[in-house]
Amino acid sequence: MNTPATALAIDDLHFTYGRNHFEIAIAALRLEPGEQVLLTGGSGTGKSTILQIIAGLVDPRRGTVRVAGKEMHALHGAARDRFRGAHIGMIFQTFNLLQGFSALENVLAALMFGELPRHEHRGHALGLLKSLGIAKPDALVETMSVGQQQRVAVARAVACRPALVLADEPTASLDPENSAAAIELIQRTCSESGAALLCTSHDPAMKARFPRVESLDDLRRPIATGTGAGA
Amino acid sequence: MNDFTIIRRSLAARKLSTVFTSLSVAVAVALMLVLFMMRDSGRAAFERGSGNMHMLVSADSDPLTAILNSVFLAAPPRRPLEHAKFEQLAAKAPWEYFIPTQIGDSYRGLPVFATTGDFFTKFKPGPDETWRLKSGRFFDKDFEIVLGFRAAEATGLKVGDKIALTHGMPKTRAQMQEEGISGEQPAPHVHEEYKFEVVGILEPTGGAHDRALITGITSAWILHAHDRREKEEHLRDAGAGNKEEEHGHEHDHDHGHEALTTEADLIDSDKKITGVYARVMTRPGSDSSAMIPVVFSQMRTDPTITVAQPTQEINKLFAIVGSVDQILIAMAAVVAASSGISILLALYNSMEQRRRQIAVLRVLGASAGRIFRLVLAESLLLGAIGAAFGVVAALIGARIVASEMKARLGLVIEPSIAPLMGVYVVGGAILLAGIAGLLPAFVAYRTSVAKNLRPLG
Structure with a gap:
């Protein structure tokens, strides 16, 4: 029986940008299938950029990023985009839903680029939205409440049954109560779909909600075991 | 959900x-x-209308007017040919046919074309x-009377029906303006x-x-001879009445106006001819003859008549219209180019x-190439939608132009879109839209995903 590949494996990652040569460096980071990790760091430390590097949207100066056993930056062009669509789900602080599209269409849009057979798309998307409490899947997303929009964003992120979900400050614009509910929803949905979760936040209150927390500062240090430090 | 849904939503988001x-x-x-349709349909209508005649003889002021009046039944000629002149001309050349025609009466606004039986046996409406x-x-x-196809359609008449003809034809707007008639058409007789x-x-x-009612020329002559005789009778009655009044007598004024005119009552001045369809003798199976230019030149020496060669006049007409045509087509091309620019700017x-x-679509797995194709397809769809509306508008517009041409000039044009022309124009519009979409598609292709999701940091 094949063991599922590590959901995320980062080694010796270096990235610089800007005139001041702002640098991000990660010696090593591993996420096993289904594992949920909080990546912390202050504002402007590069948390979002790391997620974009993992998603293959930005190329690092050096180092490797493996998602579900595949080296992301060895893929180019459409192959990388296809791989991202099929294996990575992303959740944003502002949700980034497709405006003018219904909740159902937002989820179906993700499925368009995944590997699920086309005839299963609609049923799968409706099932997901229902399980997340979206009663009107045909409603346009801009007519929905913030809470509902977040649910649609979560449904879209896990629609393709990805190995890894990247959540970029998903609670930054929410009050503490809603913030807790939102993170609980994301965590539960990822657990149910079997996806590993890497969530960034600068909110110290989030630390208690994750079984494992990594600080960007700590990740800079080379780690002999090749695994990130536990929380 | 497919690419088309994304394009549709994107267009709907920018409705205006x-x-x-x-x-x-x-x-x-x-x-x-509309321009191509009117040009092609107009030319076809002109080319077909003159059938196999070599020349037209009339007393109109110029050859083009003669063709428009007597062949295309635009309006009754102002001056007719006298019968004696007709007979003189008929003996002048070796004619294959020399068919007298007269227009002047109408039925429900449709022209009545009076001629002889030779019209059906010798004049051919088209080649072979x-x-x-x-x-x-x-x-x-x-x-x-025999009805042209469109005349039968327009009137709903069928074989066996009996009708009374109207003296004169409804005046075109141009004629009414020229004659200083404003408002309604004069009451018909x-x-x-x-x-x-x-x-x-x-x-x-x-x-x-096709839109004429065709009858024997003698019948038309009898109608007008009857009018002449009635007028003469009225004049006589008026003269007699004056005399009676002078003598203090009272009389019944019914002098039997109902006495119908027959062919026997016709005098030469009744036998008016407005145009003659003429064809010079040719060898069997041939449409041309060395005699045509000779006869044409000879006929033109007579200053009392106008001789017109339909082909020449139609060519002259289209040479005049052609330059206007080119200007209009150039204008249409400019409009097309500006519509391309508006697509480019809108996108x-x-x-x-x-x-x-x-950026979101890219995150979801759409490749840059697919985004390029989506924007390009959106541009092509805009072109296709516009072209579809354009075809509908053209068909409506051409009908309006055709009806205006009928009202103003009496010309019947049946516009239709030739398939090849339709493919070129519609295809051209879509292609133009595609070209206009290239730059926006390239911009979309180059859109940075990372920058547009949220600021780095």
Whole structure:
């Protein structure tokens, strides 16, 4: 029986940008299938950029990023985009839903680029939205409440049954109560779909909600075991 | 959910821009199609109308007017040919046919074309075409009438029906303006005394005769001879009345106006001819003869008549119209180019608002190439929508132009879009839209995903 590949494996990652040569460096980071990790760091430390590097949207100066056993930056062009669509789900602080599209269409849009057979798309998307409490899947997303929009964003992120979900400050614009509910929803949905979760936040209150927390500062240090430090 | 849904939603999100951009394409396509349709249909109508005649003889002021009046039945000629002149000309050359025609009467606004039986047996409506009857037969007696295909359609008359003709034809707007008539058409004079029996309905030929009611020229002469005799009788009565009044007598004024005129009552001045369809003898199977220019030159020396060669006049007409045509087509091309630019601007400007949408689609797994194709397809769809509206507008517009041409000039043009022309214009519009979409598509292709999701940091 094949063991599922590590959901995320980062080694010796270096990235610089800007005139001041702002640098991000990660010696090593591993996420096993289904594992949920909080990546912390202050504002402007590069948390979002790391997620974009993992998603293959930005190329690092050096180092490797493996998602579900595949080296992301060895893929180019459409192959990388296809791989991202099929294996990575992303959740944003502002949700980034497709405006003018219904909740159902937002989820179906993700499925368009995944590997699920086309005839299963609609049923799968409706099932997901229902399980997340979206009663009107045909409603346009801009007519929905913030809470509902977040649910649609979560449904879209896990629609393709990805190995890894990247959540970029998903609670930054929410009050503490809603913030807790939102993170609980994301965590539960990822657990149910079997996806590993890497969530960034600068909110110290989030630390208690994750079984494992990594600080960007700590990740800079080379780690002999090749695994990130536990929380 | 597919690419088309994304394109559709994107267009719906910019409704106003989509509507106006499509409209600009529609205007360009409609303008082009109307111009091409009117040019081609007009030319076809002109070329078919003159059939196999070599020349037309009339007393009109110029050859083009003669052709428009006597062949395309635009308006009754102002001056007719006298019968004596007709007979003199008929003996002047070796004619294959020399068919007298007269127009001047009408029925429900449609022209009545009076001629002889030779019109159906010798004059051919098109190359190697003969007149064919849809029903009934050709006329062979006085007061029998045969309907052109469109005339039968327009009037709903059928074989066996009896009708009374109206003296004169409804005046075109141009004629009314020229004659200083404002408002309504003058009240028509109907020849109620004579009923014409519909004996046949023709198959369509595509020429102007399709909308005519065709009868024997003697019948037309009798109608007008009857009018002449009535006038003469009134004048006589008026003279006699004056005398009676002078003598203090009272009389019944019914002097038997109902006495019908017959062929025997015709005098030479009744036998007016408005045009003669003429064809010079040719060898069997040939349409040309060395005699045509000779006869034409000879006929033109007579200053009392106008001789017109239909082909030459139609070519002259299209040489005049052609230059206007080219200007209009150039204008349509400019409109098309500006519609291309408006597509480009509409899409290009929308890119600013759509960067986030593009970035999201990229995150979801859409490749840059697919985004390029989506924007290009959106542009092509805008072109296609515009072109579809343009085709509909062109068909409506061409009908309006055709009806205006009928009202103003009396010319019957049946516009239709030739398939190849339609493919070129519609295809051209879509291609132009595609070219216009290249730059916005490239901008979309180059959209940075990372920058447009949220600021780095």
